[in-house]
Amino acid sequence: MVNKKKKGVKEKSHFQLLKDEWLKRHRRARHQLHRKHKETFEAVVDKFPAKDKLAHGAIGALMLSSVLPSSPAIISTIADKPQEPAQEIEVDRTNELVGELKTVAGDNVRELSIEEEAKVGEILSRYFKAQISAEIDGKRLNRSYGVIGAEQHLVRFPSDSMASHLEVQVENNKQSFSVNKQSFSVNKMIYSSGMAPGRGAWGYFAKSKAEFTLEDLEREKWYIAVQTFAAPNYNQKLSEYRDFFKYRKMLVVNVKTGQAIVCDIADAGPAQWTGKHLGGSPEVMYYLGFGEGSRKGGVLYFFVDDIDNKIPLGPVVAR
Amino acid sequence: MKKLQKHFYSNLLDLDSLEIDLDMLDITGSEKDELLELAHVHVHQAVMDAILSELNDADKKRFLELMAEGRDEKIWEHLNNKVERIEDRITEAAHAIKKEMREDIKKVKARTSDA
Numbered sequence: 001m002v003n004k005k006k007k008g009v010k011e012k013s014h015f016q017l018l019k020d021e022w023l024k025r026h027r028r029a030r031h032q033l034h035r036k037h038k039e040t041f042e043a044v045v046d047k048f049p050a051k052d053k054l055a056h057g058a059i060g061a062l063m064l065s066s067v068l069p070s071s072p073a074i075i076s077t078i079a080d081k082p083q084e085p086a087q088e089i090e091v092d093r094t095n096e097l098v099g100e101l102k103t104v105a106g107d108n109v110r111e112l113s114i115e116e117e118a119k120v121g122e123i124l125s126r127y128f129k130a131q132i133s134a135e136i137d138g139k140r141l142n143r144s145y146g147v148i149g150a151e152q153h154l155v156r157f158p159s160d161s162m163a164s165h166l167e168v169q170v171e172n173n174k175q176s177f178s179v180n181k182q183s184f185s186v187n188k189m190i191y192s193s194g195m196a197p198g199r200g201a202w203g204y205f206a207k208s209k210a211e212f213t214l215e216d217l218e219r220e221k222w223y224i225a226v227q228t229f230a231a232p233n234y235n236q237k238l239s240e241y242r243d244f245f246k247y248r249k250m251l252v253v254n255v256k257t258g259q260a261i262v263c264d265i266a267d268a269g270p271a272q273w274t275g276k277h278l279g280g281s282p283e284v285m286y287y288l289g290f291g292e293g294s295r296k297g298g299v300l301y302f303f304v305d306d307i308d309n310k311i312p313l314g315p316v317v318a319r
Numbered sequence: 320m321k322k323l324q325k326h327f328y329s330n331l332l333d334l335d336s337l338e339i340d341l342d343m344l345d346i347t348g349s350e351k352d353e354l355l356e357l358a359h360v361h362v363h364q365a366v367m368d369a370i371l372s373e374l375n376d377a378d379k380k381r382f383l384e385l386m387a388e389g390r391d392e393k394i395w396e397h398l399n400n401k402v403e404r405i406e407d408r409i410t411e412a413a414h415a416i417k418k419e420m421r422e423d424i425k426k427v428k429a430r431t432s433d434a
Contacts, residue, residue: 014428015344018424021426025361025420032368273353273360
């Protein structure tokens, strides 16, 4: 085996050049395949409720948004830097949080030991005033410190479209939700991320627009895709794990900046060969500080123990 | 070398030529594995596109259902009933995409050799 040569800063390695080229090729092929056969794919997905298991299979690799690189390159060119504060707070202790996390997890993404996970869980629990851990009831993911990449929006109910993603009347509780209060450029980034061709791991968030609730809206908005299929013992306890992961809340923290969001698991992926370990909705990526550039980065992702469902989804600040 | 996912048509194809070409590049073993995995996905996409393009809507659905269930014998039975010379279609599609990927490898090699 030949050792990798030291090259200039801007010169890409053989590996990176070829990977970039093949990922581009892959996106083109995927779009073409979906354009030609989308309806057939969706009809088949409907018949297989364990879609997260399909993600590992032969047709899953062709259908699921989170399995394959899916972000249009245009996103990075039009996204602006986050300008709005995530939340009003009395005392922001983000800098202290970042300092403590760095001493345990470090700057570079890697697998954490059980002891390190326990320590990180303790730090996060203390700063975010909730019970946060890498494991609940013996169930855990394949890792807790990984690279997050950008996902597309998920379709929330039949007939959902990108237009309705920006402004939706929630019929059941008569609440109107709009993201139009955000700046035009943020809306543009969120809109242009597009809609994934398939559905999330759990299917539609609501059976119809009439049954669509504010909770459904928030679940799509703050969703993450995680590698459920790679969780220890996943295949031996499929239904048990499926129930456990469905909309399970996780705290996702940008290790370098301390930006944090309470998210929910709504999709399975990305594939392990992508080099990413989880994916975030356009809103998640924006609020984590990955709204521009390569739109990926290192995050800690830990379960939030919220048995009473009292902790809202969305951005949070260390305090 | 990482074991790649098997498909119903895997006995018809291999990535040996690509693997040999990748050995010409300055890459590590794990990088080679990752690229081979991507190549494998490319071939799978091309094969699936070739097959689906030969089927009508109902036959496509049946084919995908059988794929999802992993019923290889039934897949072949279905395809042989619906498409003439399906094995040739599969190998032709795979050959075409492999040729393109080999060209990509050559370009990458040439690009860094020139630098």
